[in-house]
Amino acid sequence: MNKLIASNLSMSYSSANHKVEVLNDVSLPIPQGSCIGIIGSSGSGKTTLLQILAGLETPTQGSIFYNDINLSENCLEKFNVMRNELFGYAYQFHYLLDDLTVYENCELVFRISNNKNYGDRTNRILDVLSDLGIADLRDSYPFMLSGGERQRAAIARAIVHRPNFVLMDEPTGNLDVKSGEEIMDLFKELCKEGVSILMVTHDPMLASKADRMLLLKDGLTAASDIRSAWGTDSGVEGE
Numbered sequence: 001m002n003k004l005i006a007s008n009l010s011m012s013y014s015s016a017n018h019k020v021e022v023l024n025d026v027s028l029p030i031p032q033g034s035c036i037g038i039i040g041s042s043g044s045g046k047t048t049l050l051q052i053l054a055g056l057e058t059p060t061q062g063s064i065f066y067n068d069i070n071l072s073e074n075c076l077e078k079f080n081v082m083r084n085e086l087f088g089y090a091y092q093f094h095y096l097l098d099d100l101t102v103y104e105n106c107e108l109v110f111r112i113s114n115n116k117n118y119g120d121r122t123n124r125i126l127d128v129l130s131d132l133g134i135a136d137l138r139d140s141y142p143f144m145l146s147g148g149e150r151q152r153a154a155i156a157r158a159i160v161h162r163p164n165f166v167l168m169d170e171p172t173g174n175l176d177v178k179s180g181e182e183i184m185d186l187f188k189e190l191c192k193e194g195v196s197i198l199m200v201t202h203d204p205m206l207a208s209k210a211d212r213m214l215l216l217k218d219g220l221t222a223a224s225d226i227r228s229a230w231g232t233d234s235g236v237e238g239e
């Protein structure tokens with residue numbers, strides 16, 4: 001069984017007169033087919049953790065392993081070779097390319113991996129867009145989409161190439177309850193197919209359906225009681 005492992009990650013950002021410690025000795029195994037949710041207060045390092053896992057940021061300390069392969073060795077070289085095959089990433093702020101349609105944004109992932117199987121990739125893109133309820137918008141440009149439609153397009157782009165690990169940064173932040181539930185059903189289907197999902201979420205519905213919920217606060221700990229982890233009215237800090 002494939003596994004992605006974050007091992008003893010620490011991260012700090014320094015400027016001339018300021019140092020921010022963001023992650024402190026965070027370890028996390030992500031087994032194949034698992035769906036893990038992460039909560040934590042704003043600024044606790046959730047996005048930073050996802051970016052390090054995908055090799056988009058280099059941690060100050062620690063490593064990312066894919067099975068026995070240390071992806072963090074040789075700086076980001078190994079990540080750069082394997083990133084597209086291993087990872088799908090839905091950014092917190094979408095980052096769809098404005099000059100490309102929804103379809104072309106998804107197709108870009110195949111172009112990067114030099115996938116020449118045009119028939120298969122066309123069908124795959126259309127299937128995923130249909131699963132996400134945005135097939136009719138395939139020829140629309142991002143500026144023509146609502147926030148929720150943009151979010152679904154970004155999710156489509158993250159899963160269309162069937163990566164092993166899908167990293168989602170608040171995937172349902174702009175969605176209504178029904179669309180959120182449909183997306184979670186899709187995530188569960190992906191997990192059954194062996195895809196692992198790690199999602200940052202403040203959405204109680206998503207959290208209730210994840211296999212594990214973790215709270216990022218002075219390291220990662222199990223957040224078995226989501227309500228107490230979130231607290232009553234003060235965001236995710238909880239009591």
Ligand SMILES: Nc1ncnc2c1ncn2[C@@H]1O[C@H](COP(=O)(O)OP(=O)(O)OP(=O)(O)O)[C@@H](O)[C@H]1O
Nearest residue numbers: 013020022040041042043044045046047048049092
């Ligand atoms: N490139 C950077 N340079 C300096 N500081 C940074 C940088 N990126 C993030 N930070 C700081 O690191 C901390 C964690 O940021 P991060 O984006 O990971 O938080 P988050 O948990 O995702 O927050 P939110 O819930 O608001 O999205 C913040 O204090 C942020 O200001």
Ligand SMILES: [Mg+2]
Nearest residue numbers: 046047092169
């Ligand atoms: Mg964030």
